[in-house]
Amino acid sequence: MGLFEFIGIVVVLYYLISIILWIVLDSDIELWIKERWGKPIDSLRGKVVWITGASSGIGKQLAIELARNHVKLCISARTVDRLQAVKEECLKQSKLLQPNDILVLKMDMLDIDQHQRYFDTVVTHFGGLDILVNNAGRSQRASFEEIDLKVDRELFELDVFSIVNLTRIYVKHSKGRGHVACTSSSVGLISVPNSATYTAAKHAIHGYYETLKLDHPSMDVTLFCPGPTHTEFLQNAFTGKHGQVYNRTVQPTxxxxxxxxxxxxxxxxxxxxxxxxxxxxxxxxxxxxxxxYYPNLRKLVLMILGKSGLAKIRDTNVPQN
Ligand SMILES: NC(=O)c1ccc[n+]([C@@H]2O[C@H](COP(=O)([O-])OP(=O)(O)OC[C@H]3O[C@@H](n4cnc5c(N)ncnc54)[C@H](OP(=O)(O)O)[C@@H]3O)[C@@H](O)[C@H]2O)c1
Known part of the structure; x- marks a missing residue:
């Protein structure tokens, strides 16, 4: 076999294997490799992790998963009774953690003037903070032209500015050496219909966090982008009208x-x-x-899927506004 034929076969095999992995995996290939051969979750044992928005959904399950691996936690949100229930579940899942190892913090992310005080409470309690996970956030369903500017501002206040402010406090404290993470979304990387402000907010987070990584190369910065996930977030999602919530429930199917x-x-x-x-x-x-990675193919795929195809991938049976 000639050199060019060999290179040709390698290239074809590379794309074939990649396409099979895109179809069968529920994550990107890097994460699939890390899950099998990378550092296990229990390498975080004994570390201190603060998860915002830990009273339900992804934040709650992340707290439970980390507690199972004996990670010390600060769990914050506005609803204390739900946080207390999460704490109890965390303690049940870990044989090593003591009640003092899980701090329940009632905190409204929009209370930006109080962020420093909240931060000091966490650092004083644990004597430090290894990872800040900015998870609290709200989604949106509304057509572009129907969104009040007030809603744009309110959503950005929660999904962008509160996160940026808390992250800045942490970066100053850790002198640019800690680990900060954010629950972004697949819509932080691609645009979807019926969620203009939310899509823009997650894109903005990517802009801020990617610049943070450039400003502080020693800082670990994790942008985690889930696609559709079973949580309560459609109930509390913004619409286009100020003060309104979307109030739909994700179906088990x-x-x-x-x-x-x-x-x-x-x-x-x-x-x-x-x-x-x-x-x-x-x-x-x-x-x-x-x-x-393939902008021309993207155009074709988006044309084939259309607005309704994309919306269906996102929301399955939930009627679109
Ligand atoms: N579910 C999905 O399909 C999906 C997909 C991609 C990305 N995400 C992202 O994942 C993150 C978590 O969402 P989720 O799906 O787990 O939704 P969720 O179940 O509704 O959880 C949202 C969390 O954020 C907290 N929160 C909301 N407003 C807050 C505020 N003003 N101050 C403090 N905490 C606040 C809520 O707690 P309280 O109400 O008790 O304050 C709750 O703990 C969000 O950033 C969302 O954008 C979700």
Missing amino acids: DRRMTSERCAVLMATALANKCQINFVGPFPVPALMYISC
């Missing part, structure tokens, strides 16, 4: 990743200090690879 599986993958990304990962059921990984 919807094509979404479980929040438990999402949490395992996110914990793996944290343990391995990954920079950017995407997860989700087929066809999310395939769509993400095509959108991020």
Whole structure:
């Protein structure tokens, strides 16, 4: 076999294997490799991790997964009774953690003037903070032209500015050497219909966090991008109208990743200090690879799927506004 034939076969095999992996995996290939051969989640044992928005959904499951691996936690959100229930579950899952190892913090992320005080409470309690996970956030369903500017501002206040502010406090404290993570979304990398502000907010987070990594190369920065996941987030999602919530429930039969599986993958990304990962059921990984790396193919795929195809991948049976 000649050199060119050999190179040709290698290239064809590379693409063939890649396409098979995009179809069968529920994450990007890097995370799949890390889950099997990278650092296990229990390499985080004894570390201190603060998860915002830990009272439900992905944040709650991440707390439980990390507690199972004996990670000390600060869990924050606005609803204390739900946080207390998460703490009890965490203690049940860990044989080593003591009640003092899990701090429940009632915190509204929008209370930006109080962020420094919240931060000091956490650092004083544990004597330090190894990883800050900015997970709290709200989604949106509304058509572009129907969104009040007030909603744009409110959503950015929560999904962008509160995160940026808390992250800045942490970066100053850790002198640019810690580990900060954010639950972004697949919509941080690709655009989807019916969620203009939310899509823009997650894109903005990528801009901030990728610049943070450039400003502080010693800082570990993890952007974790889930696709559709089973949580309560459609109930509390913004619409286009100020003060309104979307108030729809995700159905058990919807094509979404479980929040438990999402949490395992996110914990793996944290343990391995990954920079950017995407997860989700087929066809999310395939769509993400095509959108991020093959712009011409992306145009074709988006044309074939159309607005309704994309919306269906995102929300299965939930009627679109
Ligand atoms: N589910 C998905 O399909 C999906 C996909 C991609 C990305 N995400 C992202 O994943 C993250 C978590 O969402 P989820 O799906 O797990 O939704 P969720 O179950 O609704 O959880 C949202 C969490 O954020 C907290 N939160 C909301 N507003 C807050 C505020 N003002 N201050 C403090 N905490 C606040 C909520 O707690 P309280 O109400 O008790 O404050 C709750 O713990 C979000 O950033 C979301 O954008 C979700």
